[in-house]
Structure formats: C-alpha cells, structure tokens
Amino acid sequence: MEIRLIDIRKHFGPVKANDGITLTVPAGTIQGILGENGAGKSTLMKILSGYQHADAGRIELDGRPVHMRSPADAIRHGVGMLHQDPLDFPPMRVVDNLLIGAPGRLIPQRREAVSAVAGLAGSLGLSIDLKAEVGSLTVGERQQLELLRLLWLGARVLILDEPTTGISARQRQELFDTLRRLAAQGKTILFVSHKLEEVEELCTRVAVLRQGRLVGEALPPFRVERLVGMMFEREVTPGERFACTPGKTLLRLAGLGAEHGRIRLEGLDLEVKAGETIGLAGMEGSGQSLLLQTCAGLRPVTHGRIYLDGADLTGKTYRQFKKRGVAYVPATRLEEGLIPGLSLADHFLLTENKPGFFINRERGRRTAEERIARFNIKGTPTSPVESLSGGNQQRALLALVEPGSKLMLLEHPTRGLDVESVIYLWSKLKERCGRGEAIIFTSSDLDELLRYSDRILVFFAGRVSEPLDAATTTVDELGELIGGASRSGDPVDAVSAWPGGDGRAPDDAGCHASGAPENGDA
Amino acid sequence: MPERQPLPSRPAPSSRRRFGRRTWTDLGLQSGALVLAFLLTSVILLVAGAPPFQAYVEIAKGAAASFTDISNVLVAWVPLLLASAGVLVTFAAGLWNIGVEGQIVLGAVLTTWVLRLLQDTSLPPAFIVVLAIIAGIVGGALWAALAGILKTFGGVNEIFGGLGLNFVATALTLWLIFGPWKRPGIGSMSGTEPFPEQLGLPTVGGERLSLWSLGLGIVAVIAVYVLLERTHVGLRLKAVGLNQRAAFLLGVPTWQYALLAFLLCGGLAGLAGAVQVTGVYHRLIPSISSGYGFLGLMIGMLIAYKAIWVAPVALFFAALNIGSIQLPIVLKLDSTLSGVLQGALVLFVLLVEGARQRYSRRAPSTMVAGPVPGTSPPDDVGAV
Ligand SMILES: Nc1ncnc2c1ncn2[C@@H]1O[C@H](COP(=O)(O)OP(=O)(O)OP(=O)(O)O)[C@@H](O)[C@H]1O
Numbered sequence: 087m088e089i090r091l092i093d094i095r096k097h098f099g100p101v102k103a104n105d106g107i108t109l110t111v112p113a114g115t116i117q118g119i120l121g122e123n124g125a126g127k128s129t130l131m132k133i134l135s136g137y138q139h140a141d142a143g144r145i146e147l148d149g150r151p152v153h154m155r156s157p158a159d160a161i162r163h164g165v166g167m168l169h170q171d172p173l174d175f176p177p178m179r180v181v182d183n184l185l186i187g188a189p190g191r192l193i194p195q196r197r198e199a200v201s202a203v204a205g206l207a208g209s210l211g212l213s214i215d216l217k218a219e220v221g222s223l224t225v226g227e228r229q230q231l232e233l234l235r236l237l238w239l240g241a242r243v244l245i246l247d248e249p250t251t252g253i254s255a256r257q258r259q260e261l262f263d264t265l266r267r268l269a270a271q272g273k274t275i276l277f278v279s280h281k282l283e284e285v286e287e288l289c290t291r292v293a294v295l296r297q298g299r300l301v302g303e304a305l306p307p308f309r310v311e312r313l314v315g316m317m318f319e320r321e322v323t324p325g326e327r328f329a330c331t332p333g334k335t336l337l338r339l340a341g342l343g344a345e346h347g348r349i350r351l352e353g354l355d356l357e358v359k360a361g362e363t364i365g366l367a368g369m370e371g372s373g374q375s376l377l378l379q380t381c382a383g384l385r386p387v388t389h390g391r392i393y394l395d396g397a398d399l400t401g402k403t404y405r406q407f408k409k410r411g412v413a414y415v416p417a418t419r420l421e422e423g424l425i426p427g428l429s430l431a432d433h434f435l436l437t438e439n440k441p442g443f444f445i446n447r448e449r450g451r452r453t454a455e456e457r458i459a460r461f462n463i464k465g466t467p468t469s470p471v472e473s474l475s476g477g478n479q480q481r482a483l484l485a486l487v488e489p490g491s492k493l494m495l496l497e498h499p500t501r502g503l504d505v506e507s508v509i510y511l512w513s514k515l516k517e518r519c520g521r522g523e524a525i526i527f528t529s530s531d532l533d534e535l536l537r538y539s540d541r542i543l544v545f546f547a548g549r550v551s552e553p554l555d556a557a558t559t560t561v562d563e564l565g566e567l568i569g570g571a572s573r574s575g576d577p578v579d580a581v582s583a584w585p586g587g588d589g590r591a592p593d594d595a596g597c598h599a600s601g602a603p604e605n606g607d608a
Numbered sequence: 609m610p611e612r613q614p615l616p617s618r619p620a621p622s623s624r625r626r627f628g629r630r631t632w633t634d635l636g637l638q639s640g641a642l643v644l645a646f647l648l649t650s651v652i653l654l655v656a657g658a659p660p661f662q663a664y665v666e667i668a669k670g671a672a673a674s675f676t677d678i679s680n681v682l683v684a685w686v687p688l689l690l691a692s693a694g695v696l697v698t699f700a701a702g703l704w705n706i707g708v709e710g711q712i713v714l715g716a717v718l719t720t721w722v723l724r725l726l727q728d729t730s731l732p733p734a735f736i737v738v739l740a741i742i743a744g745i746v747g748g749a750l751w752a753a754l755a756g757i758l759k760t761f762g763g764v765n766e767i768f769g770g771l772g773l774n775f776v777a778t779a780l781t782l783w784l785i786f787g788p789w790k791r792p793g794i795g796s797m798s799g800t801e802p803f804p805e806q807l808g809l810p811t812v813g814g815e816r817l818s819l820w821s822l823g824l825g826i827v828a829v830i831a832v833y834v835l836l837e838r839t840h841v842g843l844r845l846k847a848v849g850l851n852q853r854a855a856f857l858l859g860v861p862t863w864q865y866a867l868l869a870f871l872l873c874g875g876l877a878g879l880a881g882a883v884q885v886t887g888v889y890h891r892l893i894p895s896i897s898s899g900y901g902f903l904g905l906m907i908g909m910l911i912a913y914k915a916i917w918v919a920p921v922a923l924f925f926a927a928l929n930i931g932s933i934q935l936p937i938v939l940k941l942d943s944t945l946s947g948v949l950q951g952a953l954v955l956f957v958l959l960v961e962g963a964r965q966r967y968s969r970r971a972p973s974t975m976v977a978g979p980v981p982g983t984s985p986p987d988d989v990g991a992v
C-alpha cells in the first residue's frame with residue numbers, strides 16, 4: 087500500500103514535533119526513518135497509526151484520503167503499529183491475546199483464528215506456540231506474535247518504532263527476513279531505528295527527520311556519513327577509546343551466588359577498581375540483570391559476599407547500598423525509572439540530598455535547568471516526563487543518578503539514544519570514572535561494549551566468562567562468545583539455567599521477561 | 609522484604625496527572641456536570657411526582673433560612689472537611705482508603721472511652737476533652753494503620769481490608785452501646801449516657817456549632833494542602849502513588865510512606881469522630897460516622913484530588929445534606945434525595961472527566977500524556 091503523508095503538523099505547546107512533513111512511501115518499500123532524539127519520528131508514526139491526531143495535514147493511502155481517529159480505525163484502514171511493552175501483556179494464552187481487538191463477534195472464533203494465524207506464521211517461516219502463555223514468551227517472540235496479530239487483522243502497512251532493542255541477534259535476523267518477505271508481498275514497512283547498520287542492511291529507502299521537518303531522503307547504497315550528516319548537520323566521530331587508570335578496589339564479589347526465576351549465578355569472583363568500566367555481554371536474560379540487581383541490593387545473595395570499599399554489604403537493603411554510593415539505573419524507563427505524572431523538576435526534587443521539609447521550588451527549578459543543560463535534555467523543568475521523547479527520557483533517567491555515587495550499575499544506558507547522544511553520554515560517564523567512580527553496564531550493542539568497557543564479562547547459557555580485555559577483543563570474537571564459543575579454555579561455571587521451572591520466563595530485570603538463555607543461538 | 613511489596617492499586621487511573629493546573633475549560637466542564645446532575649435528579653423527582661424546582665427551593669431554604677440552619681450546615685461541614693482532607697492524603701499515595709468510615713467510628717469510640725474513664729476524676733474538664741480528642745486521633749490512625757499493615761505485610765488489598773474493618777468498627781460500637789457502655793437500665797439505639805456539658809466543646813449561641821471544631825477542620829484542610837503541594841513528604845507520597853517501583857528505586861521508602869498516608873488519613877478521620885462525640889452528640893451513638901467517610905471519598909473523587917477544592921465542595925455537600933432534612937415534612941419526599949443528587953453529581957463529574965480526557969487526547973496542543981494503561985502506545989523503546 088502506498089502511503090502519502092502531506093504537510094503533517096503536530097505541536098505540543100511551543101514544541102513543533104512535526105512541522106509540515108510531506109513524505110511518500112511507495113508500496114513494497116521498507117522505509118527507514120532516521121533522526122536524532124526528539125526529531126519527531128515517534129510522533130509521526132503515532133499520527134500515521136491513529137494513536138495521536140495531527141493538528142494539520144492529510145494522510146492518503148493508495149491515493150485515497152483517510153482519517154484515522156484511533157488505532158482500531160487505523161487497522162481497519164490497514165495500518166498497524168508494532169510496539170513492545172510486556173506490561174501490557176496480561177497473563178493469557180497467545181490465542182486469546184490474538185482475539186483481543188479482533189473485529190467484534192460476541193463469541194470469539196477461536197478455532198478460526200488459530201488456523202488463520204498458524205497459516206500466516208507458516209507462510210512467513212515463523213513458528214509460534216499459540217497455546218502458550220504470553221508471559222512465557224521472549225521479547226522477540228512477543229514481537230512476532232504482535233506482528234502476526236496485526237497481519238491477521240489485515241495490516242498492509244506495518245510500523246516498527248525501534249523494534250530491535252532487547253531481542254537476540256537471531257531473532258533480529260528472523261524479524262528482518264520476515265519484513266523482507268512482507269515487503270515482497272507488497273506490504274509497506276516503516277522502520278524507526280537509531281542503529282544505522284540495521285537501517286543500512288534492511289531498508290530500501292531512508293527518510294531523515296530533524297526538528298520536526300523532513301531534511302533528506304536517500305536510496306541505497308547508503309553512505310552512513312551522509313545520513314549522520316543529515317541527522318545532526320555535522321560530522322559525528324566517536325573519538326578515541328577512553329584510557330582507564332584503575333585505582334583501588336571498589337567492589338569485590340567473593341563467590342557470589344544469586345538466583346531469580348530460572349536464572350542462577352554461582353561462585354562469581356570479581357574485583358572492580360575505581361575508575362573502571364565493566365561491560366556485561368550476552369543474550370538478554372542470561373543473568374546480566376540479575377548480577378546488576380544483586381550488586382544493587384535488590385536481589386538476595388544466596389552465597390558468597392559483596393564488599394564495597396572494603397565494607398561487607400552482603401544482605402543489606404537496596405536503600406543501604408544506595409546510601410553507600412551504589413546507583414542502579416533500570417532499563418525500563420517509564421515503568422521502573424521515571425514517574426509518569428511528575429515533572430522533570432519534581433524528579434530532581436525527589437532525589438535531592440537532605441531536602442528539608444518544605445520544597446524549595448526555586449532550587450528545584452535551578453537543579454532541573456542545570457541538569458537539563460548538562461544532559462542535553464529536550465524539555466523544560468515543568469515537562470511531565472512522559473511527554474519527553476524516548477531518548478530524552480533516557481537522558482533524564484541518567485541525569486537522576488546522584489553526583490557523588492561510587493558505583494553505577496546501568497542497564498542498557500544508551501538504549502534509544504541517537505548516535506551523537508551515545509557518544510556524548512559516555513563522555514559524561516567517563517568523566518565520572520575519571521573521578522574514581524566505577525561502572526558496570528549491560529548492553530546488547532557489541533561495539534558499545536568493546537568501545538566503552540575496560541573489561542567484559544560474557545554471559546552464556548549458564549556460565550560467566552573470565553573477564554576479557556576489551557581493548558584486545560574484536561567484535562567477531564565477542565559475537566562468537568555470546569553465541570557460545572569459548573575463548574581460551576572453559577569459561578567459569580557461574581551461571582546455570584534453572585531446569586524445569588513453571589515454564590514461565592524468568593523475570594530478570596523486574597520488567598524484562600525473556601526466555602531462558604537460548605542455547606546455540608546466533 | 610517489605611520493600612518489594614506489590615504495587616498499591618491506584619485510584620482512578622486519571623489520578624496520575626491530577627496535579628497540574630486546573631484550567632477554565634475544566635471548570636466549565638465541571639459546571640456542566642453539575643447541571644446534568646440537577647437535570648437527572650429533576651427527572652427522578654418528576655417521576656416521583658414532586659415539583660423539582662420547589663424541592664430545590666426547599667433545600668436551599670433548609671440550608672440557609674436561619675442562623676440555626678447555617679450553623680447546622682457548618683456542623684456537618686467539619687467532619688466532611690476532615691474526612692475528605694484525609695482521603696486526599698491516601699489518594700495521593702495511590703490508596704483507596706475505604707476504611708475511613710470505620711476510622712471515624714474508632715475515633716469516636718476512643719474519645720468516648722477516655723471521656724468515660726476520666727469524667728469522674730477531678731481533672732479539669734478542658735484537659736479531659738483535649739485528651740479525649742487526642743485519643744480519637746490515635747484511634748482513627750491505629751485503625752487505618754491496621755488496614756495499611758494488612759496491605760503492606762499481608763497483601764490484603766486496602767479496599768477489602770477497609771471494608772472488613774468498617775464492619776468490625778460498626779459491630780464494636782453496637783456491642784459497646786448495648787453491652788459494657790449501655791445506659792443504666794437498658795441499652796438503646798439512642799446511644800450511651802450523654803456526658804455532662806462541660807465535657808463537650810464550647811458552642812456558639814445555643815447552637816451545636818463549635819468554633820473549635822470549625823477551626824480544627826479548616827486547619828486540617830490547609831495543613832493537607834500545604835503537605836501535598838509544598839513539602840517533600842507530599843511529593844514522595846505522590847511519587848509512591850504514581851509509580852511505586854520507580855519511587856522505590858529513586859530512594860523513597862515506599863511502604864513506609866504508604867503507611868504514613870494511612871496514619872495521616874486515619875488521624876484526620878479519628879479527629880472527625882472525636883469532634884462528633886465532643887462537639888455534636890456528647891455520647892457514642894450507633895451511626896456516629898453518619899456516612900461522612902464515604903461522602904469524603906466521593907468529594908475526593910469529585911474534586912479530582914485537588915486539596916484546594918475541598919472546602920467549597922464539602923460545604924456544598926453539607927448544605928445539601930442539611931437542606932434536605934426538611935423535605936419529608938414539606939414535600940413528603942424522602943430526605944435521601946440529597947444522596948441521589950450527590951451520587952448523580954459524582955457520576956456526572958467522573959463521566960465528564962472521562963470525556964475530557966478522551967477529548968484532550970484529540971485536541972491540538974494539549975498534553976497527550978496518555979498514561980492511562982492500555983489507551984496509549986508505549987514509547988518506541990519504552991520497555992523491553
Ligand atoms: N505528549 C507530548 N507532550 C509534549 N511534548 C511532546 C509530547 N510527545 C512528544 N513531545 C515532544 O515532541 C518532540 C518529538 O518527540 P518524538 O517522541 O516524536 O521524538 P523521536 O524522534 O521519537 O525521538 P526519540 O529518538 O528520542 O524517540 C520532543 O521534543 C518531545 O518532547
């Protein structure tokens with residue numbers, strides 16, 4: 087289906103999220119949508135899929151003007167948007183999930199639905215167990231399910247807003263294959279991403295947004311520098327690796343054991359020096375989050391001890407860890423990290439040290455303004471956090487980490503950030519390392535792991551590797567290790583997948599629900 | 609570890625962004641709701657064969673015709689003020705304190721208990737009254753704490769806990785009135801033996817109105833307003849109410865704050881009970897709370913949890929209640945008519961609020977916050 091967006095405008099107060107965007111996407115295209123954080127990508131996609139309403143502008147599908155008042159309306163016109171939010175998935179079976187939103191008959195036609203969707207899945211080469219509980223699916227599987235549901239409802243335009251965060255490399259490949267197949271059938275795909283190499287690999291056209299306007303389009307072969315130039319109006323270079331001058335031991339794990347759901351950590355020994363950055367690599371849900379949360383005092387230690395600055399913190403509460411300078415930043419922004427309904431200034435007031443009894447609004451505003459400037463957040467002190475763009479929410483989350491912490495435990499710290507912001511953010515983080523703070527972070531981006539870590543631990547199917555020296559490891563090597571190859575000798579047996587269980591996914595990051603480590607994956 | 613308790617269930621989902629500035633359109637919509645409520649009530653009156661306009665005139669007369677009427681309205685205003693101020697605190701923390709009714713009762717019971725205990729001693733009466741009122745506050749707070757503890761440590765939803773405790777509170781009063789505290793001779797529904805006059809709050813000009821209780825009510829509302837809008841405690845309560853998990857990770861001791869909200873609300877409810885005993889009835893009667901707790905919850909919903917609106921709305925409700933007392937005599941109508949009107953009002957206001965949210969998601973340049981679960985898309989990369 088051909089899509090024409092004509093002069094789409096959407097203002098939020100003074101912010102022109104979409105400022106007259108005109109874009110034509112021919113049928114059968116996989117259209118990449120690029121742009122820095124806050125450029126207006128999500129807004130445009132939400133308008134196209136009926137979640138938001140444009141202030142002005144028209145939408146034409148196959149030459150016919152359409153008005154979409156709601157997502158249900160949009161799907162009737164054949165436009166479906168795919169988003170991942172496990173919190174929206176109630177504990178129900180896959181098939182029942184499918185029937186939600188199916189055009190109304192009083193008695194759900196379960197059998198029909200099953201055979202139709204199974205047929206669809208088969209034709210796309212996907213395999214999904216329709217009788218399973220939704221909660222037991224991995225993020226990638228949920229995505230496939232949602233995709234099938236939209237297709238079954240008749241979607242001919244599929245919108246994917248940053249769909250590749252949190253799915254495994256194999257699942258990403260599956261997703262891409264499926265999308266290519268759909269495009270070949272004449273379906274139109276809109277693909278929003280900050281990962282240029284994915285756009286390069288998948289897309290057959292690219293549009294770049296900047297400050298609510300369309301600033302350029304490109305056809306393959308894409309030149310990454312040119313795309314980046316359009317996105318930021320300047321060149322972006324990652325710069326040199328940061329050198330680390332490790333100080334005294336800050337964190338020491340002695341034979342640490344912990345478990346949650348089917349994931350178990352055993353006998354992990356690790357010393358983290360002041361100034362050091364440790365990257366945790368591996369498939370989502372292989373124990374990385376469990377390690378971070380255990381180090382934050384959020385999960386009980388089953389064996390061994392945790393020392394911070396020489397003090398034994400084993401068994402202490404999260405708040406005690408926090409008081410001693412351990413900062414934990416969760417991956418899910420609006421679920422665990424930020425408080426929708428409160429403004430940016432409120433958030434900073436909430437995390438103030440020694441706040442006193444009465445709120446000092448003036449001080450709150452000043453702190454907020456200072457952090458907004460320092461972390462380059464697009465927003466004002468009074469902006470409710472839920473009104474920020476995804477990337478700006480991420481910056482706000484990191485801006486909340488108190489100055490003067492000792493150890494930062496970061497889950498996917500740059501998830502959803504644009505290329506330039508990733509570089510900027512890491513320069514800020516590394517500044518803190520220079521002042522003697524240490525970082526342990528998880529990431530699914532191998533380049534990020536290699537570039538910013540000093541040492542890397544690889545989690546795979548029940549084991550944690552010996553720390554790797556990030557400077558001498560290559561992307562390919564790391565990729566293979568994540569996929570299960572061992573480097574020199576056998577990795578230490580420190581994580582083990584919990585056999586049996588109740589078939590539900592381990593709830594690793596509090597909100598993450600991903601399957602057991604996928605053996606032989608990638 | 610209690611720090612990992614399940615999320616408290618939230619009051620109306622829209623409470624999440626109720627802390628913004630109220631605009632004129634909102635006010636217009638609320639007045640529209642008021643008109644609709646009166647229309648619905650009029651229809652009901654017509655069906656019942658009564659002239660609606662005359663009924664409203666009678667209510668107005670009943671509420672403001674004489675000094676006695678006005679003072680009676682103010683007498684009803686005080687417990688309403690206290691109860692609604694209290695529920696605002698729990699609403700802020702994301703809690704439905706249905707138990708507020710029972711907390712009023714327990715306040716009254718403990719006040720009565722202290723008065724009975726000390727009435728024959730030689731302590732100065734004023735001192736006894738103050739002690740009794742404090743006991744009432746403590747009683748309400750403890751009863752609320754019970755609901756809070758059931759929730760935090762027992763995993764009992766505060767709505768069910770509160771309902772159960774309400775029943776227990778009512779049963780307790782009845783038992784006391786017909787058992788250990790019964791009047792010499794026979795226990796009766798008219799309550800316990802009245803206390804001597806000096807053991808009550810001083811009243812004005814022969815009416816039941818006490819400036820002391822009026823002052824307490826007003827101070828309580830102002831205190832709650834300041835607490836919620838101007839202090840860090842209030843901000844943390846809101847944080848807990850809006851997103852308990854994130855509040856916890858940001859360093860707010862969440863269950864402690866939830867419990868604090870219960871304690872504060874219970875304390876205010878207990879104060880309401882104490883005022884009913886020391887200022888109005890001078891004894892414990894079976895229905896000492898007179899439904900003020902539930903009415904307070906309704907007011908809380910009606911004013912969208914904004915403390916600034918407590919006073920006028922509570923006054924309006926009090927006037928409705930008192931004004932309709934005359935209806936059975938004049939128009940042969942049941943005095944529960946005010947209940948119909950109040951119920952209709954709350955329903956319409958909530959309805960209009962729902963419509964407003966729908967509308968505002970569409971309207972240009974309005975905040976599309978959309979945190980109502982399931983109605984708005986998560987941000988692109990919001991969660992994995
Ligand atoms: N509901 C809202 N209320 C106020 N401002 C909003 C709202 N939604 C978006 N905005 C603003 O509109 C601009 C564009 O936001 P949008 O979410 O479309 O950006 P984006 O391109 O998706 O960015 P990101 O890469 O960070 O996800 C941002 O400045 C954002 O703050």
Ligand SMILES: [Mg+2]
Pocket residue numbers: 127128129475476477987988989
């Ligand atoms: Mg976005």
